[in-house]
Amino acid sequence: MSTKKIDLTVKIWRQKNSNDKGRLETYTVKEVSTDSSFLEMLDLVNENLILEGKEPVAFDHDCREGICGMCGSVVNGEAHGPEAGTTLCQLHMRHFKNGETLVIEPWRAKAFPVLRDLVVDRSAFDRIISAGGYVSMNVGGAPDGNAIPVPKKTADLSMDAASCIGCGACVAACPNASAMLFVSAKVSQLALLPQGKAEGSARAKNMVEKMDEEGFGNCTNIGECEAACPKEINLTNIARLNREFFKSTLSE
Amino acid sequence: MLDGKIPSGPIAQKWDNHKMDLKLVNPANKRKFTIIVVGTGLAGGSAAASLAELGYNVLNFCIQDSPRRAHSIAAQGGINAAKNYPNDGDSIHRLFYDTVKGGDYRAREANVYRLAQVSNNIIDQCVAQGVPFAREYGGYLDNRSFGGAQVSRTFYARGQTGQQLLLGAYSSLMRQVNTGKVKLFTRREMLDLVVVGGKARGIIVRNLVSGELERYSADAVVIATGGYGNVYYLSTNAKACNVTAAWRAYKKGAFFANPCFTQIHPTCIPVHGESQSKLTLMSESLRNDGRVWVPKAKDDKRKASEIPENERDYYLERKYPSFGNLVPRDVASRNSKEQCDLGKGVGETKLAVYLDFADAIKRVGENVIREKYGNLFQMYEKITASNPYKESMMIYPAIHYTMGGLWVDYNLMSNLEGLFVLGEANFSDHGANRLGASALMQGLADGYFVIPYTIGGYLAGTKFDKVDTENDAFKEAESQAGERAKKLLSVNGKRTVDSFHKELGLLLWDKCGMARNEKGLLEAKKRIPEIRAEFWENVKVTGNANELNQDLEKAGRVADFLEFAEVLVHDALIRTESCGGHFREESQTAENEAKRDDENFSHVSAWEFKGTEATPVLHKEPLVFENVKLTQRSYK
Numbered sequence: 001m002s003t004k005k006i007d008l009t010v011k012i013w014r015q016k017n018s019n020d021k022g023r024l025e026t027y028t029v030k031e032v033s034t035d036s037s038f039l040e041m042l043d044l045v046n047e048n049l050i051l052e053g054k055e056p057v058a059f060d061h062d063c064r065e066g067i068c069g070m071c072g073s074v075v076n077g078e079a080h081g082p083e084a085g086t087t088l089c090q091l092h093m094r095h096f097k098n099g100e101t102l103v104i105e106p107w108r109a110k111a112f113p114v115l116r117d118l119v120v121d122r123s124a125f126d127r128i129i130s131a132g133g134y135v136s137m138n139v140g141g142a143p144d145g146n147a148i149p150v151p152k153k154t155a156d157l158s159m160d161a162a163s164c165i166g167c168g169a170c171v172a173a174c175p176n177a178s179a180m181l182f183v184s185a186k187v188s189q190l191a192l193l194p195q196g197k198a199e200g201s202a203r204a205k206n207m208v209e210k211m212d213e214e215g216f217g218n219c220t221n222i223g224e225c226e227a228a229c230p231k232e233i234n235l236t237n238i239a240r241l242n243r244e245f246f247k248s249t250l251s252e
Numbered sequence: 253m254l255d256g257k258i259p260s261g262p263i264a265q266k267w268d269n270h271k272m273d274l275k276l277v278n279p280a281n282k283r284k285f286t287i288i289v290v291g292t293g294l295a296g297g298s299a300a301a302s303l304a305e306l307g308y309n310v311l312n313f314c315i316q317d318s319p320r321r322a323h324s325i326a327a328q329g330g331i332n333a334a335k336n337y338p339n340d341g342d343s344i345h346r347l348f349y350d351t352v353k354g355g356d357y358r359a360r361e362a363n364v365y366r367l368a369q370v371s372n373n374i375i376d377q378c379v380a381q382g383v384p385f386a387r388e389y390g391g392y393l394d395n396r397s398f399g400g401a402q403v404s405r406t407f408y409a410r411g412q413t414g415q416q417l418l419l420g421a422y423s424s425l426m427r428q429v430n431t432g433k434v435k436l437f438t439r440r441e442m443l444d445l446v447v448v449g450g451k452a453r454g455i456i457v458r459n460l461v462s463g464e465l466e467r468y469s470a471d472a473v474v475i476a477t478g479g480y481g482n483v484y485y486l487s488t489n490a491k492a493c494n495v496t497a498a499w500r501a502y503k504k505g506a507f508f509a510n511p512c513f514t515q516i517h518p519t520c521i522p523v524h525g526e527s528q529s530k531l532t533l534m535s536e537s538l539r540n541d542g543r544v545w546v547p548k549a550k551d552d553k554r555k556a557s558e559i560p561e562n563e564r565d566y567y568l569e570r571k572y573p574s575f576g577n578l579v580p581r582d583v584a585s586r587n588s589k590e591q592c593d594l595g596k597g598v599g600e601t602k603l604a605v606y607l608d609f610a611d612a613i614k615r616v617g618e619n620v621i622r623e624k625y626g627n628l629f630q631m632y633e634k635i636t637a638s639n640p641y642k643e644s645m646m647i648y649p650a651i652h653y654t655m656g657g658l659w660v661d662y663n664l665m666s667n668l669e670g671l672f673v674l675g676e677a678n679f680s681d682h683g684a685n686r687l688g689a690s691a692l693m694q695g696l697a698d699g700y701f702v703i704p705y706t707i708g709g710y711l712a713g714t715k716f717d718k719v720d721t722e723n724d725a726f727k728e729a730e731s732q733a734g735e736r737a738k739k740l741l742s743v744n745g746k747r748t749v750d751s752f753h754k755e756l757g758l759l760l761w762d763k764c765g766m767a768r769n770e771k772g773l774l775e776a777k778k779r780i781p782e783i784r785a786e787f788w789e790n791v792k793v794t795g796n797a798n799e800l801n802q803d804l805e806k807a808g809r810v811a812d813f814l815e816f817a818e819v820l821v822h823d824a825l826i827r828t829e830s831c832g833g834h835f836r837e838e839s840q841t842a843e844n845e846a847k848r849d850d851e852n853f854s855h856v857s858a859w860e861f862k863g864t865e866a867t868p869v870l871h872k873e874p875l876v877f878e879n880v881k882l883t884q885r886s887y888k
């Protein structure tokens with residue numbers, strides 16, 4: 001760990017609330033430790049702003065270890081910044097150069113309205129899950145955990161899909177602002193497992209319908225979502241979703 | 253004396269008998285009751301979902317923008333259950349015994365036994381929900397071992413067990429949102445509990461987007477708001493973790509139990525400098541293969557690889573030959589601190605020790621190590637830019653979990669009627685030290701399998717007056733919350749909220765961290781009110797109350813930490829014994845190990861609020877052990 005300090009110019013999207021038009025504002029931030037994370041750099045910007053009597057930049061964050069899905073901004077045009085497979089909170093400042101200029105903006109999508117600065121409203125994701133992202137069973141009725149064996153390979157594939165953190169980077173990266181990668185991850189996780197199979201196609205249908213209703217765009221197989229996804233959720237999940245969805249149209 | 257309302261009868265039958273004795277709410281009447289659940293973590297999420305499944309109307313609140321982001325999401329290692337699938341001698345009784353012993357005999361036997369009993373149902377429930385647990389080649393569930401146990405009873409989903417369990421609870425919850433039985437309120441922060449006629453009947457929350465204060469009334473209030481580790485500023489907890497909800501309930505009359513029981517995890521990534529905002533845990537499973545050491549010489553400036561074998565001190569192996577690197581969390585943490593205090597710490601800050609895999613790699617090969625710990629090594633490298641296959645890892649202890657919390661009886665109800673407390677927010681099951689993989693178990697046990705029964709007993713057996721949000725108690729609580737925000741915004745001083753939080757955290761870490769003594773605790777007790785006073789005179793909080801204002805949110809939480817810290821330190825001062833995570837230097841054996849004082853301290857300390865500047869009043873709940881024999885822990 002060799003620590004260095006760097007100075008940066010940051011252009012950050014400032015928007016007071018969802019009615020405000022918003023604009024980029026420029027700040028300089030000095031002596032950023034290269035061991036600190038991107039969010040710790042934003043902390044420093046904010047400490048300075050507060051001491052100057054200005055309002056700090058609002059940004060979402062919580063776990064700061066890449067698992068809660070709360071953080072996320074577009075840095076120089078890339079969702080979650082330049083490192084592959086990395087959330088903004090796990091991106092470290094050693095990947096930036098002294099004197100560099102960074103442009104930091106919120107997720108842009110019709111279905112994710114900006115609430116303030118870098119904070120957006122992602123509750124559309126919750127509503128999509130609520131439309132069908134579950135196994136319909138109540139507490140109390142479950143058989144023994146080992147009653148139904150699940151091949152290891154299947155369980156592993158399901159786990160890969162289940163790693164989605166619901167951050168919304170896929171939507172932000174997609175030129176159509178489609179939520180297909182997010183939806184397909186949940187549909188795949190459950191469709192792969194015997195426990196989730198029974199409702200597989202109904203789930204796909206209900207979730208996709210909700211997704212459309214919420215104003216997300218269509219999937220035209222561009223693949224930007226996969227490239228931006230910090231959990232490297234695979235495009236094959238979208239193919240699986242399409243199969244489940246197709247089944248639902250057959251059974252009608 | 254406090255009554256835990258432990259049912260009579262043999263320990264193995266208490267819960268079944270109690271369930272028979274509890275009154276039931278008939279199915280048609282359930283929809284006439286409204287229950288507030290604050291928190292959507294494992295405890296709150298599972299409780300809200302199960303109560304709605306039963307037919308109650310549930311109002312569910314969380315700080316984050318989605319219930320799926322509660323701090324439970326970050327748990328890595330696993331969840332315990334007494335399934336005994338590996339046929340290695342596990343049983344409900346053994347899980348019970350290990351948990352009571354691991355807690356250094358400061359937990360209530362009956363609660364822990366019930367926890368062990370329902371542990372098996374949790375695994376069944378989660379599998380049925382579609383939680384993708386790790387499996388063996390035959391398709392059956394896999395188990396791993398964790399500290400403090402000699403059997404393999406930990407179920408896991410890669411290094412993301414908390415995430416998968418929480419997403420399971422979240423899916424059940426969202427299904428109930430779809431049926432309309434749960435009304436979800438995200439980006440809301442509970443700022444007060446409303447008590448009417450001696451009963452908890454509602455809450456005041458701040459809408460974190462609009463800034464408006466909102467009132468909600470109900471027949472019972474469930475708090476599942478997690479732990480208070482962030483009082484130390486730097487911890488492995490997520491940034492929004494707070495004591496506010498629990499603290500407000502305490503100020504309304506709920507007792508706060510054992511606040512000094514805090515857990516420090518030995519294997520975290522060391523602090524890098526001033527701008528550090530939180531600490532990252534490295535799973536304790538690493539100690540299965542990693543060897544902990546420091547240089548024998550003080551202030552050794554050489555790189556780890558340049559220090560020859562005979563100039564290294566593998567101090568855990570030297571001092572604890574039978575447990576070696578696998579001593580429990582509290583022992584491992586204290587020893588790292590001791591070495592650093594002796595000037596043998598390593599790295600730039602000198603506050604770190606080595607965790608070395610060179611021997612293990614030589615023994616089994618890099619591939620085997622990669623298979624076991626690959627994702628952890630990757631995370632370590634991402635954060636530190638150092639490759640642990642080549643260079644020794646550096647680790648240091650960090651605040652991780654809080655065993656203390658609001659006092660509850662066997663029904664998980666506070667002394668304040670109608671207030672139930674679940675998960676890390678209560679004090680109930682882990683005594684003075686929690687074993688790995690037991691918090692996830694407790695959160696889900698409380699939410700899926702305990703509260704659905706006990707809250708029914710309360711609702712069926714209680715007469716309720718009609719109370720709505722026009723009641724004076726609501727008006728008053730709301731106006732106080734509003735005044736407080738105004739006051740915070742009007743100080744207009746010279747220091748940021750974070751600077752106060754950091755100052756408080758450092759003080760606690762120094763004086764009430766891994767080792768505590770009377771002198772230090774007295775100093776902290778004197779200093780905390782001074783920091784608090786300066787906070788209210790010199791803090792700078794920007795913006796307005798009627799907008800999304802993260803600075804104001806933080807300020808409110810830090811203001812509560814500044815009050816709570818004093819009770820924490822007071823509790824540590826009064827408990828002159830060492831037990832579990834609470835090490836009082838005055839109470840140690842000849843070999844410098846923790847020495848319990850069962851004669852004087854075999855009780856729960858529950859504190860009653862008497863005013864912010866007044867000393868709280870102590871209520872004791874005696875702990876009676878009928879099923880385990882008390883022994884002094886030794887890992888030599």
Ligand SMILES: Cc1cc2nc3c(=O)[nH]c(=O)nc-3n(C[C@H](O)[C@H](O)[C@H](O)COP(=O)(O)OP(=O)(O)OC[C@H]3O[C@@H](n4cnc5c(N)ncnc54)[C@H](O)[C@@H]3O)c2cc1C
Nearest residue numbers: 291292293294295315324329330442478675676689691692
């Ligand atoms: C890094 C890490 C790893 C861990 N690994 C393990 C492990 O492997 N095994 C294990 O058993 N345990 C582990 N633990 C411990 C375990 O994760 C926690 O104890 C447990 O998840 C707590 O669950 P909870 O439901 O009580 O609270 P949380 O998950 O913390 O949920 C709290 C909820 O309350 C809400 N809330 C809080 N305050 C307010 C307020 N004022 N108003 C409104 N809402 C509020 C939050 O929004 C959130 O929804 C780990 C902990 C950490 C930090």
Ligand code: SF4
Nearest residue numbers: 164165167168170229
């Ligand atoms: S699919 Fe990837 S990018 Fe999209 S929400 Fe999930 S984790 Fe984020």
Ligand code: FES
Nearest residue numbers: 062064069071089
């Ligand atoms: S803050 Fe949780 S994923 Fe970044």
